[in-house]
Amino acid sequence: MNYGAFLHIPMSEYAFAVDENTLVFRMRSAKDDLKQCVFFYGDRACRKTPVDYFYQPMQRVMGDDLFDFWEITLKTEIKRVLYGFSVTDHAGENTLYYGARFNSEMTIDRSEYFQLPFNHRADRAMIPEWMKDASVYNIFPDSFATKKAFISGKSTQMTYQGEIVRGKLGGTIRGITENLDYIRELGFNVIYMNPIFAAGEYHKYDLIDYYHIDPAFGTDEEFEALVKAAHKMNMRVMIDGVFNHCGWRFFAFQDAVKKDRASKYWDWFYDLNEPIVVPDNMEDYPNYECFGYERMMPKLATDNPKVREYFLDVGAFWVEKYDIDGWRLDVASEVDDGFWRAFRKRVKGIKKDVCLIGEIWETASHWLDGSMFDGAMNYDFRRHAKRFFALMDIDAREFESRVTDMLMRYRTQVAYAQLNLLDSHDVSRFLSLCGGDERRMKLAVLFQMTFPGMPSVFYGDERGMTGVLEEEYRHPMPWNQEKGDLYHFYRRVLFLRNKENTIRRGNFRVTESEKGGGFFRYAREYEGERIDILLNCSDKTKKISPDGEILFSEKYEDGILNAYGFAVIKYAR
Structure with missing residues (x-):
């Protein structure tokens, strides 16, 4: 028995509550080391000594090249749980694993065991129920549409509060509203828009005014009409919140530039230096903290109570006045945790089921314990999909290993709130990564649509948009282009996702991953029903038994899955 491979961490992704009477426990062991793992537990506040223990077998739910992961979903009314694991290897050796130690027998000392001190409702990661059924269409407003099925491609420039604001391609809020039917007919039920507030550049991440729509995009009234139209079509609206930094033309920063330390807004910003020097050349480094050394985006001191109050009010304003359904939060990993905890409390106090998605490019578990965000932009998903489907430089076994690692980082309910993307406004189009091969693109999209979490599709992917550089992957929506095979594929797979509860809400289990090859098979199971997804990401054929x-x-x-083919198979209850 490989004792060094065992891992369990109480009060983490290895031990958590889902609801009032549902607890999930996980344990890691060495690959193929154990024959069985039995979970035992009792009431840590029981008045009887010794405690009565209950025993239930755990299931091996996932594995990679190094480890197996065991899990049990426990239904119990016990609020205070002490617990451990009884493990047996293939040679028949048995040991008890509790309190981060290995033991040959039980002890009456309750403090020696792993503990879940109390299943407190305030400490659970509670996810809005609708997120489990969400499919998201990500719109870069400047690039999408000027009006119905049309984008002008023309740049705009106007004055707002004495400052120049620009558009590049002519996209508007009205254009989004007039094309909601297009998005809905594809099968999406959520739209997520990159920034729409008043800002200098076309991307709108250099904000001037957090309380109004950028005039290049339209008016506040047009945004209100968009939200109402979306809700009427049973669609939800998520917008982009930029609270890590503002634009250099934001009133508080301009005041600090003019008055230096005499400005009452000096401490609104993170590490300013006197005098503030805004470089004329974007290649030069500013002498103040910014987003990524970008001179146009000075970093806010969100731990300052006045800054915090101002931007919590912004978050509340758009939920309360316009009834938005979610915030995607920019550069979330660089903002202090206290701000996000306060932000969550504030906006969910207005609308309980508003969703909060953090832009986090790395492992996001720190922010997903239930105190900050519901989910995160899952760039790990993209990285692994890129390697397996697009570049094809890892085999199905390694892909399984990476998917396992990704899922085991998060609580079960949090996994269903991850925003699973193949591309976005910040990265190359996935079809370009596939070398234009729509067969591989389809396999990746099918995986995206049938994997736990919310699939997020960047506008135009369904039209075969490509682009490696920023100016390319933000090209205007090709409305004049005929709806091709890829469009109809998206519509078909979204129809399937929306129809089958098992695909949206079922658990996930890999049943076959080919070593040295590209065949990957996994199952989604829910309420006694099972759906298998078979992907052949290779130029070889594969025999299957459907x-x-x-x-x-x-x-x-006829039982043959040809190169780059797929099959979705449903099994009777």
Whole structure:
């Protein structure tokens, strides 16, 4: 038995509450080391000594090249739980693992065991129920539409509060509203828009005014009409919140530039130096803290009570006045935790089921314990999909290993709130990474739509948009282009996702991953129903035995899954 491989961390992604009577416990062991793992538990506040223990077998739910992961979902009314694991290897050796130690027998000392002190409702990661069924269409406003099925491609420049604001391609709020039916008919039920507030540049991340729509995009009234129209179509609206930094034309920064330390806004910003020097050349480093040394985006001191109050008011304003359904929070990992905890409390106090998604490019578990965000932009998902489907430089076994690691980082309910993306306004189009090969793109999209979490599709991916550089992947929406095979594929797979509860809400289990090859098979299971997804990301054929109902397939015929083919198979209850 490999004792060094065992891992369990109380009060973490390895031990957490889902609801009042549902607890999840996980344990890690060495690959293929254990024959069985039994979970035992009792009431740590029990008045009887010794405590009565209950025993239930755990299931091996996932594995990679190094480890197996065991899990149990426990239904219990016990609020204070002490627990441990009884493990047996293939040679018959048994040991008890509790209190981060290995033992040969139980002890009556309750403090020796792993503890879940109290299942407190305030400490659970509570996710809005609608997020489990969400599919998100990500719109870069400047690039999407000027009006119905049209974008002008023309730049705009106007004055707002004495400052120049610009648009590059002519996209507007009205254009989004007039194309909601297009988005809904594809099968999406959430729109997420990159920044729409008044700002200098076309991308709108250099904010001037957090309380009004940028005039290049339209008016506050047009945004209100957009939200109402979306809600009427049973769609939700998520907008981009930029609270790590503001624009250099934001009133508080301009006051600090003019007055230096005499400005009452001096301490609104993180590490200013006197005098403030705004470089004329974007290649030069500013003498103040910014977003990524970007002179146009000075960093806010969100731990300052006055700054915090100002931007909490902003967060509340758009929820309360316009009834938005979610915030995507820019550069979330660089803002202090206290701000996000206060932000969550404030906006969810107005609308309980508003969703909060953090832009976090790395492992996001720190922010997803239930005190800050509901989910995060899952760039790990993109990284692993890129390697397996686009670059094809890892095999299915390594892909399984990476997917396992990704899922085991998060509480179960949090995994269903991750924003799973293949591309965005910050990265190259996925079809370009695939070398224009729509077969590989389809496999990646099918995986995206059938994996736990919220799929997020960047505008135009369904039209085959490509682009490696920023100016390319933010090109205008190709409305004049005929709806091709990829468009119809998106519509079909979204229809499947929306129809099948098992695909949206089921658990996830890999059933086959080919060593040295590209065949990958996994199951989604929910309320006694099972749906298998088979992906052949290779130029070889694969024999399969589809003994269920084939819901959707390509390049499958008579038990043979051909190169770059897939099949979705449903099994009866």
